[in-house]
Amino acid sequence: MRRLFRNRLFFLGVLxxxxxxxxxxxxxxxxxxxxxxxDTANKLSPMSWVHxxxxxxxxxxxxxxxxxxxxxxxxxxxxxxxxxxxLGVILGALAGYCRAVDAAVSRVMDxxxxxxxxxxxxxxxxxxxxxxxxxxxxMTIMYTPRIVRVVRAxxxxxKTFDFVDAARVVGIGDLRILVGHILPHxxxxxxxxxxxxxxxxxxxxxxxxxxxxxTPPPAPSWGNIISNGREFIRTAPWLMVFxxxxxxxxxxxxxxxxDGLRDILDPRLRNTARRIGTxxx
Amino acid sequence: MxxxxxxxxxxxxxxxxxxxxxxxxxxxxxxxxxxxxxxxxDLWVNRxxxxxxxxxxxxxxxxxxxxxxxxxxxxxxxxxxxxLLDGQDLMKLxxxxxxxxxxxxxxxxxxxxxxxxxxxxTAGNQIEEVLxxxxxxxxxxxxxxxxxxxxxMVGIPSPEQRVNDYPHQLxxxxxxxxxxxxxxxxxxxRLLIADEPTTALDVTIQAQILELFQRLQAEIRMSVMxxxxxxxxxxxxxxxxxxxxxxxxVEYADVDTLFENPRHPYTRGLLRALPQPGKDTRKGxxxxxxxxxxxxxxxxxxxxxxxxxxxxxxxxCLGAEPELELIEAGHxxxxxxxxxxxx
Amino acid sequence: MNRDCPPTDPSATGTPFxxxxxxxxxxxxxxGVFSRTIGHVQAVxxxxxxxxxxxxxxxxxxxxxxxxxxxxxILQLETPDTGEVILEGRNILGAKxxxxxxxxxxxxxxxxxxxxxxxxxxxxxxxxxEPLRVHGLCHREEMPDRVAEVLESVSLSADFMDRYPHExxxxxxxxxxxxxxxxVNPRVIVCDEPVSALDVSVRxxxxxxxxxxxxxxxxxxxxxxxxxxxxxxxxxxxxxxxxGRIVEMAPTESFYARRLHPYSEALLxxxxxxxxxxxxxxxxxxxxxxxxxxxxxxxxxxxxxxxVQDVCGEIEPVFREAAPGHxxxxxxxx
Numbered sequence: 001m002r003r004l005f006r007n008r009l010f011f012l013g014v015l016x017x018x019x020x021x022x023x024x025x026x027x028x029x030x031x032x033x034x035x036x037x038x039d040t041a042n043k044l045s046p047m048s049w050v051h052x053x054x055x056x057x058x059x060x061x062x063x064x065x066x067x068x069x070x071x072x073x074x075x076x077x078x079x080x081x082x083x084x085x086x087l088g089v090i091l092g093a094l095a096g097y098c099r100a101v102d103a104a105v106s107r108v109m110d111x112x113x114x115x116x117x118x119x120x121x122x123x124x125x126x127x128x129x130x131x132x133x134x135x136x137x138x139m140t141i142m143y144t145p146r147i148v149r150v151v152r153a154x155x156x157x158x159k160t161f162d163f164v165d166a167a168r169v170v171g172i173g174d175l176r177i178l179v180g181h182i183l184p185h186x187x188x189x190x191x192x193x194x195x196x197x198x199x200x201x202x203x204x205x206x207x208x209x210x211x212x213x214x215t216p217p218p219a220p221s222w223g224n225i226i227s228n229g230r231e232f233i234r235t236a237p238w239l240m241v242f243x244x245x246x247x248x249x250x251x252x253x254x255x256x257x258x259d260g261l262r263d264i265l266d267p268r269l270r271n272t273a274r275r276i277g278t279x280x281x
Numbered sequence: 282m283x284x285x286x287x288x289x290x291x292x293x294x295x296x297x298x299x300x301x302x303x304x305x306x307x308x309x310x311x312x313x314x315x316x317x318x319x320x321x322x323d324l325w326v327n328r329x330x331x332x333x334x335x336x337x338x339x340x341x342x343x344x345x346x347x348x349x350x351x352x353x354x355x356x357x358x359x360x361x362x363x364x365l366l367d368g369q370d371l372m373k374l375x376x377x378x379x380x381x382x383x384x385x386x387x388x389x390x391x392x393x394x395x396x397x398x399x400x401x402x403t404a405g406n407q408i409e410e411v412l413x414x415x416x417x418x419x420x421x422x423x424x425x426x427x428x429x430x431x432x433x434m435v436g437i438p439s440p441e442q443r444v445n446d447y448p449h450q451l452x453x454x455x456x457x458x459x460x461x462x463x464x465x466x467x468x469x470x471r472l473l474i475a476d477e478p479t480t481a482l483d484v485t486i487q488a489q490i491l492e493l494f495q496r497l498q499a500e501i502r503m504s505v506m507x508x509x510x511x512x513x514x515x516x517x518x519x520x521x522x523x524x525x526x527x528x529x530x531v532e533y534a535d536v537d538t539l540f541e542n543p544r545h546p547y548t549r550g551l552l553r554a555l556p557q558p559g560k561d562t563r564k565g566x567x568x569x570x571x572x573x574x575x576x577x578x579x580x581x582x583x584x585x586x587x588x589x590x591x592x593x594x595x596x597x598c599l600g601a602e603p604e605l606e607l608i609e610a611g612h613x614x615x616x617x618x619x620x621x622x623x624x
Numbered sequence: 625m626n627r628d629c630p631p632t633d634p635s636a637t638g639t640p641f642x643x644x645x646x647x648x649x650x651x652x653x654x655x656g657v658f659s660r661t662i663g664h665v666q667a668v669x670x671x672x673x674x675x676x677x678x679x680x681x682x683x684x685x686x687x688x689x690x691x692x693x694x695x696x697x698i699l700q701l702e703t704p705d706t707g708e709v710i711l712e713g714r715n716i717l718g719a720k721x722x723x724x725x726x727x728x729x730x731x732x733x734x735x736x737x738x739x740x741x742x743x744x745x746x747x748x749x750x751x752x753x754e755p756l757r758v759h760g761l762c763h764r765e766e767m768p769d770r771v772a773e774v775l776e777s778v779s780l781s782a783d784f785m786d787r788y789p790h791e792x793x794x795x796x797x798x799x800x801x802x803x804x805x806x807x808v809n810p811r812v813i814v815c816d817e818p819v820s821a822l823d824v825s826v827r828x829x830x831x832x833x834x835x836x837x838x839x840x841x842x843x844x845x846x847x848x849x850x851x852x853x854x855x856x857x858x859x860x861x862x863x864x865x866x867x868g869r870i871v872e873m874a875p876t877e878s879f880y881a882r883r884l885h886p887y888s889e890a891l892l893x894x895x896x897x898x899x900x901x902x903x904x905x906x907x908x909x910x911x912x913x914x915x916x917x918x919x920x921x922x923x924x925x926x927x928x929x930x931x932v933q934d935v936c937g938e939i940e941p942v943f944r945e946a947a948p949g950h951x952x953x954x955x956x957x958x
Contacts, residue, residue, distance in 0.1 A: 162741035169699050170755040170804060171728035180754075184745045337823040438911070452912045453687070483686035484850060485909045488894040492908055510824050513896030540898055552898060554828040556857035560877055563857055564680075564835060567828035573793050574823060589825075 010260025016253030020246065024070040033061035035068040036218045044236045054238040056228060065220035066243055072221045073250075076132060077201030080139035081194055087140065088147025089183070089190070095148065096155025097178050106152075109145040118142075118207055125213045135214050139204055143197050150193045154186040188265035192258055199254035206247055222247050298365075299471050299504045300349070301325040305362035307341075307348045316577045318344040318357065320528035323605065326472060329502040331494065333519030333536070335512060335551075339574045340525040342508045346474045350389055351379050367471065385415045388464030392477035394456035398448040404432070404459045405444035411466040431462040436493055454486035461493065469501045476508045491518045512551060516540055524548050527575050527585040530605060534612040544614045544622060546590045584617065592618050640710070642812050642844055643674035647697055647707035653917060665916045667693040668704070669868035672943075675861065677811075680838070680845040682859030682876070684852055684891065688913050689865040691848050695814050698846065699733050700724065711812065729759060732805035736817035738797035742789040748775070748800055749785040755807045770807070778803045778833060795826035802833065814846045819854070831858065852895050856880055864888045867916055867924040870943070874950035884952040886929050923955070931956055 023030060033051075039059030047054050053062035095105040112120065124138035158164065159182065167177050202222075208214035209223025217224060222243045229239030302324050309316040319341040326332045336342045347353050349364050351371065364371040366387065371379065383389075391397040398407060408428045412419055419427070425444075432440035435458040448456055457478060464473055475494070479487035495518065497503050507519055515522055515536065522539045524532040524547065532545040543549045553568040572589040575581065581588065583599035590598070597617040605615045616622070648671075650664035668690040675681040685691045697704045700717070708715045716727045735741035742751060752771045756762055762770050772782035778799040789797055798818065805813055815834065819827040835858065837843060849855050855862060856876055863873040864885065872885040883889045890907040909928045914920055920927050926936040935955055944958040945951050952958050 162735045162737055163743040165696075165701055166733070166735060166741050166801070166804065167743075167754075168701060169728065169733045170758075170808060171725055172754060172758050176758070181743050181746075337825055454912055483913075484852075484894045485686060485890055486912070487896075488906065488908050491896070511896065512824075512898050515896075516898045517896040551824060554825065555898060556831075556853050558853065558856055558880060563876065564860075566832045566835060567857070569828040569832060570825040571829075573795060573826065 007260040007264055009256045009263065013253045013256030013258075013260060016249055017257065020070060020250050020253065021074070023067055024074050027064075027067040027071060031061065031064040031067055033064040035060060035064040035220050037061075044232065046236070047238060053242045054236065056225070056236075056239055057232065060220075062225070062239065062242060065225055066222070066246055069220040069222045069225055069243065070246065070250075072132070072215055072219065073202055073205050073223075073247075076136055076139070076205045076215075076221075077198055079136045080143065080201050081198050083136065083140040084143045084147050084197060085190070085194055088144045089151050089186070091144070092148040092151025093155055093178055093183060093186075096152040097159065097174070097182070102152070105148065109148050112141065113145045115142075118204065121204060121208055122211070122213060125208065130213055130216050132215060135205060135208055138208075139201055142204065143200065146197070147190070147193060150189050151186050154189055155182055158182050158185045192262045192265060195254060195258035195261055199251045199258070202247060202250055202254070297328040298325045299328050299330075299367060300506070301363075301365040302345070302349070303363040303365070305345065305348060305364065306360045307344050307353065307357055308360050309344075309356045310358065311356045311578075314578045316356075317528050317580065318577060319348060322362075322525075322528075322530055324523050324530055324533065326504045326506055327521075328471075328504055329498055330521065331498055331505040331507055331519045333515035333522040334506060334508045334525060335510065335515050335522060336508075336525035337510050337574055339527065339577055341528040342525050343476055345525075346389065346476050346506070346508055349474060350383055350387060352383075352389075381415065384411045384463070385467040386470060387472045387474065388470040389474045389476065390457070390460045390464055390478050392480050394453065394460050394481070395448060397460060398456055400448050403445050403447055404451065404462075408432075408459070408463050408466050411463055415467045427466070428462075431465055432459075434465065435459075435462045436489070437462075452486075453482050454489060457482060457486075457490055458493070461490075461497075465497070465501075465503075470503060472504045472506065473497075474506045474508070477510070478507070479514065480509065480511070487514070494518060512540075512555065524551075527577065527580065529585070529615065530613075531586070531615045532613070533605065538612050542612075544608060544612070544619050545586075545616050546592050546622065547586050549622075550589075550591075592622055594618060640674035641677035641712060642846075643672075643708075643710040644694075644698065645672050645708040645710065647671040647694060647709070648705045649693055649697055649702060650705055663917050666868050666919055667916060668697060669919075671707075671865070671868075671870055673861075673863055673870065673873060675812075675844050675846065677844055678838070678842045679860040680847050680858055682855035682862045683846060683848045683865060684850065684855050684862065685865035686850060686891075686913065688867065688916055690868040690916070691865050692816060694865070695733065695816050695846070695848055698814055699731060700727070725759065729808040730810055731812045731814070732808065732810035733814045733816060734798075734801055734805055734818045737821050738794050738801060739789075739821070741801050742797055744789050747786050747788055748780075748792075748803075751800065751804055752785075752807055755804065759808060761808065774803045774806050777806060777837070793826075794822050795829060798822060798830055799833065802830075802837070806837070810843070812844045812846070814848070816848045817850070818847075820849070820851070834858070852892055853897075864891065867914065867919050869924065869953070871925065871954070872950075872952045874947075874952075878947065878950045884946055884950065884957040885925075885954050886931050886957075887925050890928075923953070 037060060039055070041059060042055050043057055043059040045051060045055045051061050051063065053066060055061055056065070091105050095102040120142050121138040124141060125134055128134040128137065164177060164181060167181055205214055205221065206223035206226070209221045210227045212227060214223050215221035225243045226240050229236070232239055302322050305319055305322045307319040309318055322345055334342050344357065348359050349371070353359070359372065366382070405428050408431055409424050412424045412427060428444055429440045432443055437443050437455055437458050443455070451459065464470060479490050482490065491514065494505055494507070498505060507515065509515060519536050521535045523530045524545065526547050532539065532543065532548045539548065540552070543552055550568070550570040554570060556567060570589050575585060575588070583601060584603055587593045587598045603615050603617040605613050606619070607613050608619055647668055649668040650666050652661040653663045653665060654660060655662050671694055673681060683691050683694070693702070696702045698709055704717060707717065709717045711727070711730060716723065719727055749771060752774060753767050756767055756770060771785060775782050775784065780796060780799050780803065792800065818834065819830050822830060831854070834845070838845060847855060847858055859876050861873065862876050862879045863870050864887065865871070866887050872883065872888045883892060890909050893907045907930065911928050914924070914927055920937070922938055923936040923941050926932045929936065941953045941955045941958060943951055943953040946958050
């Protein structure tokens with residue numbers, strides 16, 4: 001655990017992400033404005049002391065919109081991550097442990113992964129309609145195959161270790177083996193993958209909102225703020241720049257955290273003591 | 282020629298030494314501390330001789346082998362000593378000079394042929410690679426012929442077909458033979474260092490490989506440093522033996538003497554712990570050496586074997602580390618109590 | 625083609641304590657898009673043996689002979705294609721549910737690799753308490769005592785309960801593995817190369833532990849190894865396997881006095897001894913072990929056998945009792 005914070009990448013990631021997270025939570029405290037409050041008198045005004053980020057075409061304070069938007073983006077992505085993890089772990093573990101299940105699950109997952117980029121998300125929204133819940137659902141469908149792949153690979157690898165056989169020999173049932181003996185080994189790669197998934201989620205939510213398929217207006221989300229700001233790119237560039245910067249920062253922070261985690265968690269499994277041991281002979 | 286420890290080594294007379302180690306020290310500088318993997322080793326190999334180096338994990342034998350070839354993994358460094366190949370100090374050579382010796386004058390064979398051979402290249406390719414590196418003058422045709430000749434020399438049947446096999450298509454014994462062929466590619470290496478070459482192989486295949494070593498020793502006057510933990514392998518194949526423990530040589534003798542009259546408590550312990558044939562001792566308790574190999578990060582003062590030694594004497598053994606002493610012609614032992622330990 | 629007569633010690637009475645009859649396992653080899661079966665690896669092809677209570681059967685052979693697969697079949701880690709495993713007169717192969725559970729208490733295994741046979745995430749306590757819990761062998765309050773007891777029986781201090789595997793040495797890990805097997809009070813233990821992965825100076829400690837435990841608890845062992853010298857020391861009966869079959873089986877003394885099968889002879893002579901003065905006639909076999917995908921017709925050893933004749937390729941030798949208690953499958957020695 002201490003090593004986690006000593007890792008420069010992880011630490012940098014936390015440094016970037018921390019404030020953003022805090023801002024999302026403390027949004028009402030940080031801005032006196034209501035993100036959906038119209039104030040057409042002040043529309044499209046640039047950065048000022050009153051409006052640090054400027055205002056949009058309806059006079060709404062951009063900073064407030066970005067802050068409240070971060071709540072939505074982070075919330076949506078977080079929920080999607082949780083759902084993906086639960087679904088991915090269950091399917092991946094079963095697929096890894098039981099060959100019969102594997103055949104079915106892997107085919108389905110491969111099929112899903114074949115859809116290029118965001119098309120799948122768009123299809124789901126088109127089918128189910130536009131709402132925050134459906135965005136979460138479509139993100140889950142899009143990312144679960146990736147988690148399934150990681151979990152399955154881990155389970156397949158650990159399954160071959162003697163201690164799994166030993167547990168069976170001593171009378172421990174399959175379910176108990178899967179949960180108690182095998183799953184602890186997937187935590188490392190899973191955590192890394194989920195962290196990257198979170199970043200991916202932010203981007204996907206923003207993309208969907210940008211396309212007008214995500215968070216429905218007037219609720220602000222980073223993506224639809226950018227989308228609205230498209231027309232005014234020459235006259236009021238801040239409308240696109242600020243949300244864009246925030247998205248980049250968040251994604252970068254998460255990616256750094258993921259890289260840091262990967263550095264620490266993966267090689268640690270190859271026990272350092274053993275490496276020195278073999279080097280000594 | 283008057284290096285202090287030389288005095289304690291068995292006299293050589295007019296023998297021709299292919300390899301000589303003088304006071305070799307190789308340490309690993311790890312996060313956890315300094316591991317004294319090889320801590321002052323003196324030994325030599327004569328021409329056309331098989332020297333057996335026996336020891337368990339942690340004794341430093343593999344580190345010593347890698348030090349000779351200067352192929353140490355990163356936390357390791359040679360901190361002192363000389364490695365003389367036909368009198369020439371390898372420690373003083375440049376990297377490229379060393380590289381031209383590796384695979385040509387000195388060759389090495391490892392324990393796990395599956396990981397030492399590249400799985401994506403055929404056997405023929407890997408042997409040829411050595412020729413390309415060291416014999417630039419050879420034409421492709423000459424190289425191809427040489428490869429087949431080498432495979433035949435190491436006893437692989439149908440060599441013309443095996444040339445195109447990938448490592449995974451070959452059995453363990455064949456892969457090890459390919460490793461030996463790679464070692465011999467450039468003609469006659471003066472020294473072959475074989476690090477546990479048969480440990481991963483079946484006993485019947487092991488017999489074949491050991492026989493191959495002896496044949497090569499006779500045919501091309503190749504010297505072999507045979508590193509192993511198996512005393513039986515050493516008894517049957519080597520002419521002289523060095524027993525290593527926790528980074529230094531503890532006993533050094535010709536093979537008959539070592540097995541008939543071992544004087545170091547560790548050697549004696551190892552031999553006594555082996556199951557002996559015969560109905561009287563069957564299912565009886567074996568002799569054991571108590572304790573475990575010491576942690577090289579935290580070596581005790583004085584004799585490194587003291588904690589496991591049935592003859593340990595607090596007064597004599599804990600003070601300074603004993604020196605390797607010549608106790609009779611051709612027989613050195615590192616033990617403060619060697620005089621007291623008789624048959 | 626009668627190969628079903630297991631040897632019986634002339635002095636034995638009644639049914640054998642632990643026996644294996646006609647054990648067979650072929651692994652299909654699949655290739656191609658539709659996973660067509662193109663052949664079978666004949667890993668275990670008709671293995672029969674029996675062991676008396678409190679005794680040790682040593683199973684020797686080189687890689688590919690099927691001894692590990694046979695062990696896995698005995699422990700129900702794989703299901704055999706045919707065959708029986710009989711404990712005290714009851715065939716337990718194919719058992720499910722409570723019968724299987726009971727079997728798992730009676731028959732245990734010690735694994736070869738002390739590094740991969742213990743779960744690195746579980747402490748010694750967790751590894752040992754789990755079988756107790758799963759089988760309901762004692763009340764919760766008694767568990768610490770039982771665990772301490774079993775640790776002591778393998779000469780590990782009860783203080784080690786909270787340690788993780790990486791905090792133990794190789795020898796200690798193997799002891800922990802033995803302790804795990806003992807928690808369920810088994811009657812038969814299959815030892816699969818229990819000391820091959822250990823340091824030489826530690827091996828005799830573990831062998832002694834196994835011998836002592838056998839004495840104290842009247843355990844029956846199936847001891848699998850490739851080291852014939854070790855097998856001779858610990859076994860009452862020796863069985864030699866080659867390419868999925870047992871080619872020779874005899875009480876240890878009989879085996880070491882005189883080996884009948886040419887493979888056993890080669891195996892013994894290939895082992896380097898530490899008595900350098902004993903210059904022996906070494907039989908160095910030519911070639912490699914044939915693939916179990918395509919074993920030779922007739923006698924499987926004929927491709928490497930110094931005694932080979934035409935009849936060896938045509939007719940499979942019958943496993944016969946050539947001397948009292950000494951069985952062998954060879955045309956010229958049986």
